[in-house]
Amino acid sequence: MSESDNNKLTPTIIKDMRVPTPSTASRTYKDAINALNTLQSNFASIEAIKKLGPDVNKNEMSLREVYEYTRRLGYQPKDFNRMNLIHVTGTKGKGSTCAFTESILNQYKSSNAGPINKIGLFTSPHLKTVRERIRINGSPINELKFTKYFFEVWDKLSTTESSVTEFPTLQPSNVVKPMYFKYLTILSFHVFMSEGVDSAIYEVGVGGQYDSTNIIDAPTVVGISSLGIDHTFMLGTTIDSITWNKTGIFKKGCPAVVSDQLEYPESLEVIKKRATELGVSRLEIVDSNYLPSNVKLGLAGDFQRLNAALAIKLAATHLQKLGVPPSELPDFDNSNTLPDKFLNGLSETQWSGRCQLIEREGINWYIDGAHTLESINVASNWFKSTVNTNHQPNKGLKILLFNQQNRENANDLLKKLYENISSTEFKFDHVIFTTNITWSDGNYNSDLVSLNSSKEQVDKLIIQKELAEVWSKLDQKNGYNSRKHIFHDIETGVNFIKSLTNDSPIIDVFVCGSLHLVGGFLVVLDNERD
Numbered sequence: 001m002s003e004s005d006n007n008k009l010t011p012t013i014i015k016d017m018r019v020p021t022p023s024t025a026s027r028t029y030k031d032a033i034n035a036l037n038t039l040q041s042n043f044a045s046i047e048a049i050k051k052l053g054p055d056v057n058k059n060e061m062s063l064r065e066v067y068e069y070t071r072r073l074g075y076q077p078k079d080f081n082r083m084n085l086i087h088v089t090g091t092k093g094k095g096s097t098c099a100f101t102e103s104i105l106n107q108y109k110s111s112n113a114g115p116i117n118k119i120g121l122f123t124s125p126h127l128k129t130v131r132e133r134i135r136i137n138g139s140p141i142n143e144l145k146f147t148k149y150f151f152e153v154w155d156k157l158s159t160t161e162s163s164v165t166e167f168p169t170l171q172p173s174n175v176v177k178p179m180y181f182k183y184l185t186i187l188s189f190h191v192f193m194s195e196g197v198d199s200a201i202y203e204v205g206v207g208g209q210y211d212s213t214n215i216i217d218a219p220t221v222v223g224i225s226s227l228g229i230d231h232t233f234m235l236g237t238t239i240d241s242i243t244w245n246k247t248g249i250f251k252k253g254c255p256a257v258v259s260d261q262l263e264y265p266e267s268l269e270v271i272k273k274r275a276t277e278l279g280v281s282r283l284e285i286v287d288s289n290y291l292p293s294n295v296k297l298g299l300a301g302d303f304q305r306l307n308a309a310l311a312i313k314l315a316a317t318h319l320q321k322l323g324v325p326p327s328e329l330p331d332f333d334n335s336n337t338l339p340d341k342f343l344n345g346l347s348e349t350q351w352s353g354r355c356q357l358i359e360r361e362g363i364n365w366y367i368d369g370a371h372t373l374e375s376i377n378v379a380s381n382w383f384k385s386t387v388n389t390n391h392q393p394n395k396g397l398k399i400l401l402f403n404q405q406n407r408e409n410a411n412d413l414l415k416k417l418y419e420n421i422s423s424t425e426f427k428f429d430h431v432i433f434t435t436n437i438t439w440s441d442g443n444y445n446s447d448l449v450s451l452n453s454s455k456e457q458v459d460k461l462i463i464q465k466e467l468a469e470v471w472s473k474l475d476q477k478n479g480y481n482s483r484k485h486i487f488h489d490i491e492t493g494v495n496f497i498k499s500l501t502n503d504s505p506i507i508d509v510f511v512c513g514s515l516h517l518v519g520g521f522l523v524v525l526d527n528e529r530d
């Protein structure tokens with residue numbers, strides 16, 4: 001899950017969503033966000049769901065709810081096929097893969113007779129604004145459109161009744177709404193259909209089989225990026241059960257492209273078995289050799305080569321299905337170069353918060369939302385090697401800005417980071433732990449409000465104190481002594497770091513541990529208070 005978009009957990013919580021919303025004429029973007037935020041699962045309900053563990057009945061019911069809401073909006077999943085959907089899952093790299101794919105397709109966009117005129121992209125979670133999740137032609141939809149479509153869905157669901165009585169959340173006459181992630185999924189279909197999108201890329205929220213996006217009926221192609229152990233309370237604890245869930249997006253008669261599974265090669269057996277069972281038309285496993293060595297990628301980090309290779313195959317399969325002539329597509333059998341449109345698409349790809357470097361006012365901010373062991377590994381390697389290429393490792397101040405609020409293995413993530421980075425010539429001078437609260441007055445930007453975390457834990461900085469303790473012990477063991485700081489909010493942390501420019505001409509800051517931290521950080525850095 002995108003990190004812990006815990007709002008993707010949903011199913012059987014009975015909740016009355018009758019929130020007061022302003023009259024139609026005066027509805028603003030903020031009203032939409034406030035209404036959307038009422039659909040977030042709170043900490044207690046998330047804990048209750050986690051305790052239930054993977055439960056097939058609950059999961060099936062959750063997906064059937066999406067079909068029902070879609071029907072109430074006036075759509076059949078088959079209607080969405082006309083948007084030519086690409087569906088992508090994976091444990092790591094699915095967002096980047098979608099971004100590469102979108103950027104390649106963008107090169108084939110034409111305003112006249114071509115098959116691609118408008119490209120939709122649905123991803124999660126968001127960094128700065130919810131609108132990032134629903135993009136058209138590379139840009140998040142604007143506030144006006146978001147508000148309009150948001151309330152169209154809201155009103156429709158408030159005035160239609162469910163024909164199904166068996167779902168606890170769907171009693172007739174109830175005006176209940178889907179929970180946060182489901183709502184955004186349904187909203188995205190409505191937006192893309194209304195806006196005339198003709199190629200759409202969908203990133204799965206969690207897993208695949210029971211994910212809200214899996215009402216997709218006949219994608220042009222599906223993709224699976226690197227698999228790993230994550231979201232075990234929903235997907236099971238073994239790589240087999242996780243792979244089974246992810247391969248749930250395979251569809252009869254549709255081709256599937258899968259990244260070579262370097263971390264868990266055994267998952268390929270499950271993938272092949274499921275491909276046969278579910279009747280995919282062609283299964284391809286791609287490795288980074290598909291990428292000519294001279295290709296320049298817009299996204300940093302060696303691991304992106306594998307994601308880019310997957311994206312190339314996804315885009316090529318999609319374009320071929322849409323009737324783009326072979327002369328304009330890669331010739332994988334006979335050539336080890338790519339058409340210019342592919343090369344441009346790959347080099348122009350942008351995806352914030354993943355191995356992103358921002359140099360501003362004497363500070364180098366190295367930003368990555370890594371929040372699994374594998375991604376902490378790749379992100380910290382990227383940080384270390386990029387600092388090392390920019391200047392001598394022992395020059396300047398090195399600072400870590402870290403948080404991981406919701407994951408049980410937060411301490412392990414921090415330990416992994418420590419092991420990867422710390423060495424005699426490379427150690428952090430300051431280590432800062434904050435909550436994900438955006439501003440020093442205790443407020444979040446509305447788009448960043450999170451009900452997923454325990455208020456008590458946040459108020460008392462329980463997790464941050466634990467993390468600082470973990471770091472101290474590791475420092476003791478290794479004979480280091482970095483300065484630890486605990487701050488209640490991101491803004492205070494950033495201001496503290498900025499104050500250190502007087503002490504050193506070079507400051508390298510690694511911002512890591514959570515996409516929520518990264519989103520709040522980017523808002524603070526750009527001072528985008530709402």
Ligand SMILES: Nc1ncnc2c1ncn2[C@@H]1O[C@H](COP(=O)(O)OP(=O)(O)OP(=O)(O)O)[C@@H](O)[C@H]1O
Pocket residue numbers: 001002003090091092093094095096097124125225226303304306307353354355368369370371374375376378379
């Ligand atoms: N192929 C990969 N192998 C290992 N780690 C990766 C890979 N691709 C991305 N990552 C790591 O995962 C982070 C998130 O990348 P990305 O958004 O592409 O993945 P995702 O699957 O969408 O993750 P999430 O669901 O958490 O958003 C990156 O910042 C990087 O640290």
